[in-house]
Amino acid sequence: xxxxxxxxxxxVTQMGNDKSIKCEQNLGxxxxxWYKQDSKKFLKIMFSYNNxxxxxxxxxxxxxxxxxxxxxxxxxxxxxxxxxxxxxxxxASSHSDGVNTEAFFGQGTRLTVV
Amino acid sequence: xxxxxxxxxxxILSEAASLELGCNYSYGGTVNLFWYVQYPGQHLQLLLKYFxxxxxxxxxxxxxxxxxxxxxxxxxxxPSVQWSDTAEYFCAVxxxxxxxxxxxxxxxxxVKP
Numbered sequence: 741x742x743x744x745x746x747x748x749x750x751x752v753t754q755m756g757n758d759k760s761i762k763c764e765q766n767l768g769x770x771x772x773x774w775y776k777q778d779s780k781k782f783l784k785i786m787f788s789y790n791n792x793x794x795x796x797x798x799x800x801x802x803x804x805x806x807x808x809x810x811x812x813x814x815x816x817x818x819x820x821x822x823x824x825x826x827x828x829x830x831x832a833s834s835h836s837d838g839v840n841t842e843a844f845f846g847q848g849t850r851l852t853v854v
Numbered sequence: 855x856x857x858x859x860x861x862x863x864x865x866i867l868s869e870a871a872s873l874e875l876g877c878n879y880s881y882g883g884t885v886n887l888f889w890y891v892q893y894p895g896q897h898l899q900l901l902l903k904y905f906x907x908x909x910x911x912x913x914x915x916x917x918x919x920x921x922x923x924x925x926x927x928x929x930x931x932x933p934s935v936q937w938s939d940t941a942e943y944f945c946a947v948x949x950x951x952x953x954x955x956x957x958x959x960x961x962x963x964x965v966k967p
Contacts, residue, residue, distance in 0.1 A: 773953070788953055796954055
């Protein structure tokens with residue numbers, strides 16, 4: 741069984757469009773994250789939700805809006821897509837209790853804006 | 855600001871060679887340390903982690919890492935690499951209990967058969 745699953749795996753779209761990426765985890769974790777991996781493979785956190793509440797919101801354009809309908813799901817909606825949004829987006833999840841927790845990552849969504 | 859620095863951007867080795875990838879972080883508080891691997895076209899997988907205790911930690915596939923607190927380092931080692939170890943390797947630090955991971959810029963390891 742896939743622990744953290746993202747859909748779609750690949751997404752090609754035109755500039756100006758609005759798109760969503762979905763993420764689901766079946767690990768019973770209460771915290772979920774979105775990370776962005778740029779063309780140089782650098783990974784940076786974008787958002788974190790704990791029990792449907794936004795707890796980390798890095799400096800991300802407000803065209804990006806995460807939504808967590810429940811603690812097992814964290815979706816990422818992107819408005820007015822730009823060329824610079826092309827990247828691989830990784831969803832992750834972890835337990836929040838205590839310090840000694842590790843994150844599990846999804847397989848990534850490769851977004852290409854043309 | 856907190857940061858993670860990986861010294862080697864691109865490493866090329868022959869099979870059976872020994873590997874050491876450097877990782878340093880800048881943060882004075884409690885940290886958890888991780889090494890993740892990303893095989894071509896795949897997601898990030900955890901290689902090993904350090905939370906507390908023995909600073910020498912062993913992970914999957916024969917990898918190990920040593921946490922040296924005084925040097926703020928967490929270097930990854932493997933005595934004998936295989937062609938299948940060709941991948942991107944990321945060092946990451948989790949600060950306190952925020953859950954937020956700060957990644958290094960990654961090291962591309964290419965192992966020649």
